[in-house]
Amino acid sequence: MPVQETFIPLSDLTRNRVESLEEVQARNFKIDPSLLPDIKNRENMARPYPNGEFDFLAINVPSTYQQGLIPDGEEAPHGLLRIIAAANDLHETKPLYPKVEAGLLDAHRLRLQPAEIIDQILKTNAKVIGLNPTSVNVPEAQAIARLCDEAGVPYVLGGIHATLDPTIARNDFPRAAAIVRGTGELVIGPVIKSIMSGNQPEIKGVYWPETDHTQKMRTADIEPGDIPMVRQDQLVEAPVYTHTVAIDGERREIHEANLFVTYGCPFECTFCSSPVLVGRNERTGKPSYRRPDMDRILDDVEHVVRGLGADAIHFLDDMAFISKQHIDELYEGLKRRHLLSQFIWRGLTRAPVVNRFNDETMGKMKETGAWKIALGVESGSDEVLKKIKKKVTVDDVRGAVTKLSDAGIQTKGFFIFGFPGETLNQMKETRALIQELGMRGMTEISAFQFKPYPGTEAYQQVMDMQPELAAQLSYLRRYDSSDGTKKAGARAIDTPWLADDIRIADVPSSVVREQVELALADFYGNRPSDITIGCV
Structure with a gap:
């Protein structure tokens, strides 16, 4: 049968990167x-x-x-x-x-x-x-x-x-x-x-x-907890990833596996697909965030540490551990299974979760092996945070970064520029917050240009205001299902950025892109190879 030779070419990412x-x-x-x-x-x-x-x-x-x-x-x-x-x-x-x-x-x-x-x-x-x-x-x-x-x-x-x-x-x-x-x-x-x-x-x-x-x-x-254990040794090709990270000021080679142990997210950020994926607004009668008991999570941990030989774990969940009880149970369970100090781990959470932890809990979290926690900060403007239903304030973020840094845990921040209607001054507030968080101890950032994805509340907001944009969003590529030809209207994909003339924020996309690049340059200085650029 005739088979096309390759998929669509990779985006040209070399224009603003030192790396080829x-x-x-x-x-x-x-x-x-x-x-x-x-x-x-x-x-x-x-x-x-x-x-x-x-x-x-x-x-x-x-x-x-x-x-x-x-x-x-x-x-x-x-x-x-x-x-x-x-x-x-x-x-x-x-x-x-x-x-x-x-x-x-x-x-x-x-x-x-x-x-x-x-x-x-x-x-x-x-x-x-x-x-x-x-x-x-x-x-x-x-x-x-x-x-x-x-x-x-x-x-x-x-x-x-x-x-x-x-x-x-x-x-x-x-x-x-x-x-x-x-x-x-x-x-x-x-x-x-x-x-x-x-x-x-x-x-x-x-x-x-x-x-x-x-x-x-x-x-x-x-x-x-009813899902059978995922046997990564049988189902995953190369389940342990060896790479080098900086921990406590020293370069260290780690052998990292990843786990996904929960389901869903209890929040309803407008730019995120999670509320739709978990049926948050469909009255399903099921909670939008669920987790197995700690013993099941520890079974997965033991599988990758003792079964795969991993000495590091990346929890991919939006929020794997969200309460003092979870940290206590994790600590006691690792201790009972003689897994304390056998691995380090990183994960993602929200600033208010960290702020609810007292010094004892933060200490236990560090003892379980936590070395990096990522926070979805998104914006340095409280007005924007409220508009996107983040249910987080700038002060929440300041407190969480400080608390994590004081506990000896690195912090990564995710930031998005160019939300619908966002002004240039609000983006500058985000840039200023990034610099402040760096001084408070944040060690890594990823910055993105906002992109609306179908099914999200933000996408519907954009389409209600500018329905003609749907054909201009190059990342939403469509091909005719009968012959594979490209449907009219979509622009060629030769960049990870929105086209310069698209205007979702209060300023054109070209200005949003400039703010993303400036934020990264401000934070990383002369370390462009550490920068994560792109769109979300």
Whole structure:
């Protein structure tokens, strides 16, 4: 069958960076480039290896647009990993759940091209394919979908793009056998068995081709503690990432694994997709943030530390530990399992969470191995923070950075410039706050230009005011599903920035871009290789 040679070219990121594009690509993946030839020489690149054949092969769709924007050490697709674990093992605790032979082809981290992907689909004799596009890699997923159509292999769509708007997802993937809105652990087995048998039973949150896609429904959620353990040793290619970091003033080589242990987020920031993904405004009756008990989290920790040999963990959750009780339980559990001082960890949280911790809790947090905590600061303007429903104040951030620094824990801050209606003076407030936080102990920042993504409250705000912008947002690329040609209206992607003449903030995009670059230059001085630039 004819196969396109490559995906859409990587964005040209060399214009404002000291690093070359090749250097960015080389350091951008947890899979060491030197390992790729051996992996690609295997008969099967799918995991678990060497199972050979699968009822369901989930493909982590490549995202050529993101490559170069993501900092060192891109993580494995934990959402897909949870679904594969459920497909393979959930029947052991839920006897009525159908057993499915499921595997993962991590096409993104392996940097696979279309010809390699279809080759793996055919070699594994996959009965059904799973695709997980986000807003920015729909064309790559469409390319894989076309190959599936040509090979006569049905595919299921799930993840962010499918959940944010099933109608848009169906327009982009009209031949999808099913579109799953919401979490997939409880439905993936029944869906795969139904497709294999030619049936289309009514399953909550599953949109078959003839389903009314305008009706709002989502799948039943599984409790995080009920999801079978993700065996990274079996399912993840190169699950431990070796790199060098600066801790307590010294360079140290660490061997880092990553974990995702909770579900959702209890907040409703307007620019974030999480409120939609967890059904926060749909009266599902389920809390928008859930976590397993600490023993289950410790099982995962022990698996990567003792099973994989990791001496560092990156918790990818929006908020893995959000209370004094969580820190106490983590400390006592690590002590009981003789894991204290066996690894260090980093994670993400919000400033008010840190501010609720007393000195004793901060001390215990440090003793558990915490070495870096990232905070989503976003803005130095209280007015902007209120508008985006951050539920954080500038003073909250000041206090949290100081408290973390006093405890000997590094702090990273995430900042966004150019929110809808944001003024130049408000962006300057953010720049001033970044400098102040640096003096208070913040050690690292990432700064981004705001981008509206479909399904978010901010996107709807922008579209209500400027509906014509939808065709100008180059990162929302679309291709005709029948022949793969580019749809009219989208600009070419040759930069991670919005086009200079687009005006979402109170000033043009070119001015927003300048403020991002100035903020980074102010903070890092003459250290451009440490700077993370891009858009969110």
